[in-house]
Amino acid sequence: MDPSRHSDALRAAQMYYLQDLTMDAIARELRTSRSTVSRLLSSARESGLVQIQIRNPLDTGPELEGRIRQRYGVDVHVVPVLETLNEAETLDRVAMQAARTIGPVVDSNAIIGVAWGSTLSAVSRHLTRKITHDSVIVQLNGAGNMHTTGITYASDIMRRFGSAYGARVEQFPVPAFFDHAATKTAMWNERSVQRILELQAKMSIAIFGVGSVDADYPSHVYAGGYLDEMDLNILATSDVVGDVATVFFRGDGSSDGIILNERSTGPALAELRQVRRRICVVSGVSKIKGLRGALAAGLATDLILDESTARRLVNYEGLPGANG
Amino acid sequence: MDPSRHSDALRAAQMYYLQDLTMDAIARELRTSRSTVSRLLSSARESGLVQIQIRNPLDTGPELEGRIRQRYGVDVHVVPVLETLNEAETLDRVAMQAARTIGPVVDSNAIIGVAWGSTLSAVSRHLTRKITHDSVIVQLNGAGNMHTTGITYASDIMRRFGSAYGARVEQFPVPAFFDHAATKTAMWNERSVQRILELQAKMSIAIFGVGSVDADYPSHVYAGGYLDEMDLNILATSDVVGDVATVFFRGDGSSDGIILNERSTGPALAELRQVRRRICVVSGVSKIKGLRGALAAGLATDLILDESTARRLVNYEGLPGANG
DNA sequence: CTCCCTCGTGCACGTTTGTGCATAGTGCTT
């Protein structure tokens, strides 16, 4: 808005964060009140002018992170959260930290694939602004279901990403699952769809959560009316443990022969693995099964998860039957 | 020291800076007192675990920066400082901001050339720690003078850089100026000296101030007994406007035919220009002449200077005779 | 011209944070 306000914010931020002056001293230099400086600073943080990041030296990080990193070959960020918090609070804190961890990764000219779901929705609400040029946010999988167009929920997530990074948003206006694989084949030949698929093929960053079949707090995919009873039965009787962007996989990371995937609109796992930076956000121990499958499938390069889940991941690994 | 303290500091930093919890809440989670958390956080900042940086969008930056950037092709950081502050306070604030601006630039495996002088001394006192591996700090020019070995002053600067970045320090144990150019030629063939010169040739970052012949607050070079009266006379009657690392140049950036340089131990300007990142720190309007010469010579890729000097640089450019 | 809306500002208050000091813990020396 006011250009001088922006430049005041910059000056204030420099003086506060780089010169360790108090807000009071800054107020005197800028000839304004201390409260105004306080507000200038918070707007500077909010607008991404000030970036705070935490770099934990990889080699000295806590043991938990080290073990996960080594075992799965992912860059891991364990979010410290008390075990006593409920799932909603945990999700909120994981999401906030995820949002701020993602910030520094995003840059100009990036093509960022974003999935949807309760995890991504929470993340999108905590994004901090960062000015980039010519970035694109592209939706990873459709969000319509059998009963409604169901677009608003997913599109809110996309919109928040877009406005946080000043990026163009490309929605994927298809249902989450087609009823018939043939319809998908037909649609995939449409030019409007191909444009999205081409963008996805050029993604440099992908951000997603995981769905897990046994989550107490079930993913939208399993509860949102996207699948009918027969589909759910098929899932229950197969070895499927979870999904990423509505593409299902088994505990060993394989996905071949899962017929539901032929009707799904998310990127095939092999395609996803082509993306340079693949950020997976997970909150809540109930997602452990899906998470382990996703890691086995090598879907993530970066993993952000809460401490309890991280601990569970380490303790129960190698015990495929354990889940509680 | 205590490994659990470090990991507590990391947890605290994540919760404070990434999750916006209050120190009180963090204290409860870590089962300690709030004051301890406060201290953990300041140690996290101090040890470089938390990095705060300010990125001003290049295109929207204040007009002053834009003009300097465009005119001289350098990446410029104008430090906001009240004009009423005295030189010592200004230097302190410029130095603090310079130190923190340099931080993010330094990385593992870097070879960092460092000059010496009052500016660099101030900068070295404000460096924030950052853990790097296999970095080297190499002294750009000798610091001995005619009367003493004069090593301590320069070596303090070097040592501070070394310990801030966990880097090896390579001193350059020669005088600032040789009495006879022939001595320099001889020394330059010594293997001990050649080792330093080879390091300098491989520098990826160089950090230096500028000397200016008309500075009221004269650089060590001109006042520290490094030059005798005849030398000073030669400088006064030539067109020399300043120096970088005891190598002199004229207002147009040229340095050919300045005989004093044949006895100087700093890197020739052409060599310096080979370095990828050349960070010049300037505080005080009295250095304007030297600064303009250094910019004309293309010695810097990054310039950090106080606001008054920046303004002077813009207003008086194109008026070569003006200096007040 | 007047009304009304919006937005930025300063004030005042309650909250949050930094720090000097006394104390308790830890490891090393004799």
Next chain:
DNA sequence: AAGCACTATGCACAAACGTGCACGAGGGAG
């Protein structure tokens, strides 16, 4: 085993900070 030096901790107080509220300036709309 006792003494010593050093460091981390918690307490309490002062300093610094965030924010609801009321006010006033600017800018359309009627």
